[in-house]
Amino acid sequence: MENRLKEEAGKLLKEGKVDYIVGYGKGSVKFRTSPLITNKEEELENLVINPFIANNLSRYPIELKARVGIVVKGCDSRSLISLIQDKKVNREDVVILGVPCEGVVDIKKIEKHIGKDIDQIEEIKREGENLTIQANGSNQTLSFKDAIFDKCLGCEYPTPLEYDVLLGTEISPKPDMEKSLMRIKELENMDATDRWSYWREEFSKCIRCYGCKNVCPACFCERCFIDVNIPQWVNTYATWQDNLVFQLIRTLHVAGRCSDCGECERACPVGIPLRSLQRKMVEEVKDLFDYEAGVDKDALPVFTHYEDTDPEEFIK
Amino acid sequence: MxxxxxxxxxxxxxxxxxxxxxxxxxxxxxxxxxxxxxxxxxxxxxxxxxxxxxxxxxxxxxxxxxxxxxxxxxxxxxxxxxxxxxxxxxxxxxxxxxxxxxxxxxxxxxxxxxxxxxxxxxxxxxxxxxxxxxxxxxxxxxxxxxxxxxxxxxxxxxxxxxxxxxxxxxxxxxxxxxxxxxxxxxxxxxxxxxxxxxxxxxxxxxIQRKIDTSNLKEKMRANFENREYWENVSMKCMSCGICTYVCPTCHCFDIHDENNKKDGLRVRNWDSCKFPLFTRMPMENPRHEKWRRVRQRYHHKFEYYDMNFGVIACTGCGRCIRECPVNVDVTQIITGIQSL
Structure with a gap:
């Protein structure tokens, strides 16, 4: 896949079909990749595709305001489609290089499973359904499924839904919803008082770095409500109440756009389980509106249009 | 003893x-x-x-x-x-x-x-x-x-x-x-x-990761206007505040008044030069473009703080590298400047 990508990306730049290639390059930290944004052919040599391509790159075309050749996994393709639906990205301005994806490795899960930290891990190798992890000189085997993000476990669209070039062969989805939604179910099963104290605790940790909103491809407002200070909707300083209100408003704002890419939770430096909130909202949107974000670029976005036949039982 | x-x-x-x-x-x-x-x-x-x-x-x-x-x-x-x-x-x-x-x-x-x-x-x-x-x-x-x-x-x-x-x-x-x-x-x-x-x-x-700090202040000053360099290294930055908030030396803050009619409370909270809203309160954030905000962070640490207090405001803890969601790496940025 990697060679094919370099070839296709090279062609796009050479033929002047795009101004930039947005893909993944080798990270400067072990077992990580880093977004590679370039208009230079010689830099395409550094493009990689491996089980560590965690970032959702679909935000970049908004900012670049140029024609972009972009690498997307299944979940990322949904974010990009959603941006096309919302007219933040023109379909004609992007050449989508699709990566069929079996899941992205969550290094924190590996650390937990093998009881060693990232600095002790020397190598991670995929061998069929397993990963062989070499740490402190000795090998351990871990099932690939136990090492990928929760969101990947429940992935229903491993092959990008929209692409110009598919860099590998289609993958059929094998979602394990029970595992993927385990934490959300646990929260649903809590009684309301416990759940309230749970979130209160979690949001006490928030430092308001806005990592969650800034990595989110569905958070594309040119000026976020949090940056509006006249009037001030929410205090910018980190009290748990304000943190919670900020995140709840964000959750509502991205409802119908969130593709459960999980970037918010991955970015959070203090480990707030943000995906639980976002994924719950995905479920709500599906139940109430029979709508899934970013699966059809020609569909009208669920919350920006209405029809005469819309049910309105909730308006009393 | x-x-x-x-x-x-x-x-x-x-x-x-x-x-x-x-x-x-x-x-x-x-x-x-x-x-x-x-x-x-x-x-x-x-x-x-x-x-x-x-x-x-x-x-x-x-x-x-x-x-x-x-x-x-x-x-x-x-x-x-x-x-x-x-x-x-x-x-x-x-x-x-x-x-x-x-x-x-x-x-x-x-x-x-x-x-x-x-x-x-x-x-x-x-x-x-x-x-x-x-x-x-x-x-x-x-x-x-x-x-x-x-x-x-x-x-x-x-x-x-x-x-x-x-x-x-x-x-x-x-x-x-x-x-x-x-x-x-x-x-x-x-x-x-x-x-x-x-x-x-x-x-x-x-310790494997290294940077060269010799003549760094001067080198940074000389490349302050090197827009191409800064645009390039800041391209992937998401403009969040993670690097500044996990940094042990970043110390910028904002103040707010919680007002009632007659009484109130003044609070101080962390603020970040990576945010578009930074310094908006007194006047305006002069750094509208992302590359200017990214440049500010490194110049503050490696040039201005050194000028003001005789010491670089970075201790090499590596948190910013570890926690950045897009893996912006200060050692690569500084090494890049040294090689200009």
Whole structure:
């Protein structure tokens, strides 16, 4: 896949079909990749595709305001489609290089499973359904499924839904919803008082770095409500109440756009389980509106249009 | 006074003793990230897993939010009631040399022309017990920043992990007084000291990541207008504040007034030069484009702070590299400048 990508990306730049290639390059930290944004052919040599391509790159075309050749996994393709639906990205301005994806490795899960930290891990190798992890000189085997993000476990669209070039062969989805939604179910099963104290605790940790909103491809407002200070909707300083209100408003704002890419939770430096909130909202949107974000670029976005036949039982 | 040592399995007893007179903070991970928290019997086991905290030590002295004073409008004008930190003394155990150094670096600013009573009061009431690193992280580059993973002059006592035992060495007078009052420790030998020295050298040699700080100020100044360079390195930045908030030396803050009609509260909170709204309150953020904001962060650390206080405001803790969601790497940015 990697060679094919370099070839296709090279062609796009050479033929002047795009101004930039947005893909993944080798990270400067072990077992990580880093977004590679370039208009230079010689830099395409550094493009990689491996089980560590965690970032959702679909935000970049908004900012670049140029024609972009972009690498997307299944979940990322949904974010990009959603941006096309919302007219933040023109379909004609992007050449989508699709990566069929079996899941992205969550290094924190590996650390937990093998009881060693990232600095002790020397190598991670995929061998069929397993990963062989070499740490402190000795090998351990871990099932690939136990090492990928929760969101990947429940992935229903491993092959990008929209692409110009598919860099590998289609993958059929094998979602394990029970595992993927385990934490959300646990929260649903809590009684309301416990759940309230749970979130209160979690949001006490928030430092308001806005990592969650800034990595989110569905958070594309040119000026976020949090940056509006006249009037001030929410205090910018980190009290748990304000943190919670900020995140709840964000959750509502991205409802119908969130593709459960999980970037918010991955970015959070203090480990707030943000995906639980976002994924719950995905479920709500599906139940109430029979709508899934970013699966059809020609569909009208669920919350920006209405029809005469819309049910309105909730308006009393 | 000589150095002392303690068996690691006696640490909880020691913490228990110490916590009778003051609060003892140790690294904990129960909240889902690593930070300093009050010691109790269940969280004294950090030596096996602890590398460094996610949230830096600065947060204990310059918290993310703090109340500064209350104000009240009376007949004759405003009445102001300052809210100073409590006088309670605290021992912070397990401070890494990079973070102790960072605290000293920002301490210079907080004790400059304007003496910040909030930071200084907390600092005065705290005793830092350092814990040298035997196994630095892949992201550490403290050895390039005038420091060493196993050594510190910026703590009160310095511990070295010797395997079954911890060696305590006196660094300051405050530390010496504390050590002489600690019970359950035994005297250490010259052999222990030389073993600790070897461990430190070994740790120093393990640091892989390096930057060259020679003539850096000048080099940065010369490339301030190098828009192409800064646009390039900032392209992937998401403009969040993670790097600044996990940084042990980033110290920018904003202030807010919580107003009722007659009375109110002034609070101070962390702010970040990476945010478009930064400095909007007094006037305007002159750095509209992202590359200017990214440039500001590195210039502040590696040029302006050095100009103002004679020291670079980075200690090589590597948190920004580790926590950045898109892997922006300060060592690559500085190396890039040096090669221009």
């Amino acid at each position: 000589g150095n002392k040592k303690i068996k690691k399995d006696q640490l909880n007893t020691l913490f228990n003793e110490l916590s009778k007179d003051c609060s003892v903070l140790v690294p904990t991970r129960s909240k889902g990230y690593i930070g300093f928290d009050l010691w109790d019997e269940n969280n004294g086991d950090f030596i096996g897993w602890y590398k460094n905290t996610t949230i830096p030590l600065k947060a204990n002295f310059f918290p993310k939010v703090e109340d500064m004073f209350r104000f009240n409008k009376g007949e004759g004008g405003y009445e102001i009631k300052e809210i100073l930190p409590e006088e309670e003394s605290q021992i912070i155990f397990g401070v890494r040399p990079c973070d102790a150094r960072a605290l000293k670096i920002i301490g210079t600013l907080f004790a400059d022309t304007y003496k910040d009573p909030y930071f200084l009061k907390r600092r005065e009431n705290a005793i830092l017990i350092g814990l040298g690193c035997n196994e630095p992280c892949d992201t550490c580059f403290c050895a390039s920043m005038g420091a060493s993973p196993g050594e510190s002059q910026d703590v009160d006592l310095l511990c070295t992990d010797m395997g079954d035992e911890l060696l305590f060495e006196t660094v300051s007078k405050k530390g010496e007084d504390l050590l002489s009052n600690m019970r359950g420790l035994s005297d250490s030998s010259d052999g222990d000291s030389s073993k600790a020295k070897e461990l430190r050298e070994a740790a120093n040699n393990k």
